Structures are given as structure tokens and as C-alpha cells.
């Protein structure tokens with residue numbers, strides 16, 4: 113690296129704009145990284161890769177897409193049949209959306225397990241929650257663009273959620289639609305936002321990384337870096353590890369693109385939107401299913417209607433994540449040293465999976481005699497109880513295991529005994 | 534300069550800073566309004582807001598669906614039995630109490646927006662072989678709302694009755710909605 117910085121052209125630029133040292137200190141040999149990061153630390157860079165892929169394929173799709181109710185569906189079909197490699201670009205974009213959510217959900221569960229959201233990384237976590245919200249908005253509006261039956265009815269159901277707001281709800285919905293139903297003005301503005309939001313996400317990712325680099329990555333032990341003996345330079349050690357991860361990830365991603373491109377999709381979305389016929393079973397994209405289950409689980413409570421309560425619970429389920437750094441009072445970050453938290457983490461994880469499964473089923477349906485409505489209610493209650501009650505209580509009452517004295521001490525001890533975690 | 538001149542100066546500056554900031558903030562908010570309001574329905578969208586329906590071809594016990602403002606409107610020629618069950622329902626049994634006579638202009642013609650008041654799906658019940666729910670009117674399959682023969686919500690998550698739009702009889706067999 114140092115040789116690179118002696119190059120006169122580099123020096124000339126550096127003197128005026130220190131961009132190369134900025135890159136070097138962000139993802140180069142000038143960025144000290146904990147030496148014990150495991151593969152769960154790959155998911156951030158993977159999400160970044162997918163963001164770039166989404167923007168690249170999105171711009172190419174935009175060149176052939178027509179945002180008008182009479183042509184949108186046909187223009188997507190034309191992309192699939194007539195545009196050179198249009199099918200490939202679209203299938204990458206469509207499956208990329210699903211991959212993005214898988215990666216980000218794993219990335220978040222990683223943070224939950226290893227306590228990455230704790231002091232001094234609270235803002236890093238909070239920015240992450242905002243990235244998730246922006247991704248959800250982007251994906252929701254993107255799904256409307258092909259103007260299939262699920263596009264139309266998903267948009268109708270979700271925009272109608274806002275009518276639950278007392279007094280001004282109906283005016284808000286009319287404003288969102290730009291009309292009296294989901295129609296051409298709605299499609300146009302969704303397209304404008306779908307184009308804009310990924311760049312907002314890009315900016316948020318930038319701030320996310322800025323905050324990351326102030327206190328550096330946490331690590332599986334969750335203890336602070338004490339000195340150079342605990343770190344190795346990001347480049348080449350983690351650039352190569354991230355690249356390896358990308359290779360593995362792309363194999364999985366491309367498996368779906370080439371061999372199961374509609375695996376995550378709904379066949380109904382290949383039927384053109386019909387405002388007069390609702391499909392018998394409306395389901396959102398899989399990554400929204402747990403939230404859809406929460407939306408439908410809430411009954412009438414006192415003066416709050418089920419509709420308003422459901423909307424509050426659904427948005428609340430994401431917004432309470434913002435409070436996590438203050439709900440979890442344990443000084444120990446990593447669940448490796450928190451035996452009770454570690455087990456309950458897995459209970460919470462399974463709870464989220466069940467919520468997703470409930471979201472995919474009709475609430476009237478029955479599973480071995482148990483109505484899905486009730487499975488949804490119990491798992492929704494647990495979701496909130498876990499975050500608002502169990503996490504704070506466990507963090508106060510739990511007896512944690514002793515922490516190693518340093519990252520390097522733990523790593524060398526592991527190397528000697530030949531074990532690793 | 535005396536001490537009092539200095540404090541005078543300071544409070545004058547505070548006043549200037551606060552007043553100019555407030556005016557600036559209000560100005561910015563006013564300037565944002567056209568952007569926000571541009572997302573409301575445009576004049577041509579509002580202009581499309583009436584639809585005419587010919588009732589002559591509809592037979593007793595039949596329904597048709599017409600489009601008004603991009604939404605389906607259910608027009609049903611109700612049978613005497615349907616009118617009777619609608620009138621027999623006790624108001625205190627209704628989640629959104631409303632008498633049948635307040636929902637129609639002529640008892641046999643029920644005209645209402647066919648959009649579920651829960652989250653906007655279109656209830657089934659227009660076709661002869663559609664499920665009509667437990668109250669013989671309409672059934673919304675999305676989250677299971679049951680409407681009666683007056684289009685009133687009886688069971689399920691929808692909070693309100695199916696919406697009755699403004700309409701007027703242009704003649705005995707012609708209705709203008711909107």
C-alpha cells in the first residue's frame with residue numbers, strides 16, 4: 113500500500129482530495145478488523161453487493177418499462193420475451209429482492225445474537241432499522257410495477273391500512289392514490305419512488321458504514337479491541353473472505369435465477385391487474401409474511417378497532433427494534449456468554465418463522481384443529497413479550513459466563529486446543 | 534458602551550434570530566404545500582366522477598357491477614324476501630347500526646360501492662353461485678367479512694357497512710351515480 117501512496121499521480125490527487133486514504137481506511141489495509149470474525153460477519157457486504165446489483169438491473173429494466181396501467185403488464189411481458197436478455201435482467205432483479213431480504217434478516221439476527229446493537233453501536237443499529245424500512249417501501253412499490261393481480265390487490269390492501277388512522281385516514285388514502293382507487297396516478301408515483309428510494313438506501317448505507325468505522329466491527333466474543341494484537345488489516349484478509357462469501361452466495365442466487373426463477377413469486381401476478389376481481393387468496397411477498405400475520409392477529413381492544421390495532425402492531429413490531437439498545441441492559445454483548453439469552457434467542461427466531469407461516473395461511477384455516485388465527489395471536493404476543501419483557505428481564509437477572517481477557521488471548525487459546533467457535 | 538446597551542443588543546439579536554427563523558420555517562412549509570397537494574386527485578380525475586346505469590335489463594334477484602371512479606358499484610334488484618330480512622335485523626345486533634330504509638331510495642334497488650370497508654377487497658356475492666356469507670348478502674374472502682342483504686357488516690374484521698354513494702334517479706330506469 114505504501115508504495116501505492118508514493119506514486120506521484122496518487123500523491124497529486126491525495127493532496128487535493130484524500131480519497132485513496134479514505135478507501136484504504138474504510139476497506140483497505142488501513143482498516144484494523146477484529147481477527148476473530150466468523151462467517152456471520154459476511155452478510156453486510158453481501159447485502160451491499162445485492163444493492164449494487166439491484167440498482168444496475170433496475171436501471172436497465174427502467175429503459176424498457178412503461179409506467180401506465182394500460183402498458184405496464186405488457187411492457188414487463190415484452191421485457192421477458194423480446195428484449196435481449198430481458199428475462200435474465202428481470203429474474204435477477206426479482207430474485208435479488210428476495211435475496212436482499214434473506215441477507216438483511218440474517219444480518220439482523222446476527223446483530224441480535226452477538227449484541228452488536230449495544231453501546232457504542234446504538235446508532236449503527238438504528239440506521240439499520242431505517243434501512244430495513246426503506247427496503248420494505250422500495251420492495252412493496254416495486255412489486256406493484258408489473259401490474260399483475262397481486263401487484264394491484266397488494267397495493268390496495270396495504271394503502272387501505274392508512275384508512276385506519278382516525279379522522280384523516282380517508283384523505284390520506286386518497287392522497288396516496290392520487291384518485292379514488294389504486295389507478296394510473298398511483299402506479300406513476302410508485303414508480304417515481306421505486307426509482308428514488310434505492311438511492312436513499314445507498315445514502316443510508318453510507319452513514320451506516322461511517323458509524324461502523326468509528327468503533328469498528330464488533331466480534332463473536334463481543335469484547336472490545338484492546339490493541340493491535342487483536343486485529344488484522346481488512347485488506348487482504350477480509351476482502352478475500354468477503355469475496356469468498358460472495359462466490360458462495362452468487363451460486364445460491366444464480367440457482368434461483370436460472371433454475372427456479374418464480375420460486376419466491378405468486379402465479380397470480382402473471383395475470384393482468386383487474387380492479388373488479390379480487391383473487392381468492394391475497395398474500396404479500398414472503399418477506400412481509402410475519403408482519404402480515406401480526407397485522408391480522410390483533411382483535412378489537414377496548415376502543416381501538418382491530419383494523420387500527422393491527423396497523424399499530426405491524427408498524428410497532430419494527431419500530432420497537434429501535435429501542436433494543438436500551439431494553440437489553442446486559443453489559444455482555446455476545447450470547448456465547450449469556451446462556452439464557454442464547455436459548456431464548458432461538459425461541460424468538462422460531463417465533464418469527466412461525467409468524468411467517470401464519471402469514472402465508474388464511475386466518476380461517478385450521479392446523480390440526482388449531483385455527484391459524486390463534487397461532488398468530490400467540491406468536492404475535494410472544495414477539496412483543498420477547499422484546500419488551502423477556503429481553504429486559506433476562507438482561508438484568510441472568511448470570512453471564514466469564515469473558516476472555518482479550519480477543520487475541522481467546523484466539524490463541526482456541527488455536528492451542530484445536531477447537532473453534 | 535454601557536452594560537445595558539450590550540444586553541439590549543443581545544435581546545434584539547435574539548428577537549431577530551427567532552423571528553426570521555419562524556418566518557423562514559413557515560415559508561418553507563408553505564412552499565412545500567404545492568408539492569404535497571400535487572399528489573391529490575387531479576382535476577381530470579375528479580371530472581370522471583359520475584356514471585349512468587340503465588336498470589331496465591336487470592331482473593329481480595339479479596345484480597350487476599358498474600365502474601364508478603375506478604371502483605366497482607354493486608346494483609342489486611332485491612327480492613321481497615331479501616328486503617324483509619334486511620328490515621327484520623335488529624339495529625342493536627349491527628356493528629355499524631343503520632336502518633335498511635336509510636341505505637336505499639327505492640327498497641328494491643340496493644346501490645352501493647362494492648369495496649370491503651376492511652382493506653378494500655371486492656366482496657363475493659354478485660353472481661348467482663358466489664358465496665354470500667352467513668347473512669345471505671356478500672362475503673369478503675380476504676379476511677372473512679360477512680355483509681347482509683342490505684350490505685351492512687354483520688361479522689368479520691370490516692368496521693363499516695358497504696358505502697352508499699350519492700346517486701339520483703334520472704328516470705324510472707336510469708340512475709346517475711356520483
Ligand code: HEM
Nearest residue numbers: 166167170171173174177202206209251254255257258310
Ligand atoms: C433497493 C433496491 C431494490 C429493490 C429491493 C427492488 C425491488 C423490486 C421488486 C420486488 C420488483 C417487482 C419484481 C416483479 O415481480 O416483477 C421490482 C420491479 C422493478 N424495479 Fe426494482 N428494486 C430495487 C431497485 C431498483 C432500481 C434502482 C430501479 C431503477 C433504477 C428499479 C426499477 C424497477 C423496475 C423498472 C421494475 C419493474 C419491472 C419488473 O417488474 O420486472 N428497481 N423491484
Ligand code: FES
Nearest residue numbers: 649651652673676
Ligand atoms: S378486505 Fe374484506 S375482509 Fe379484509
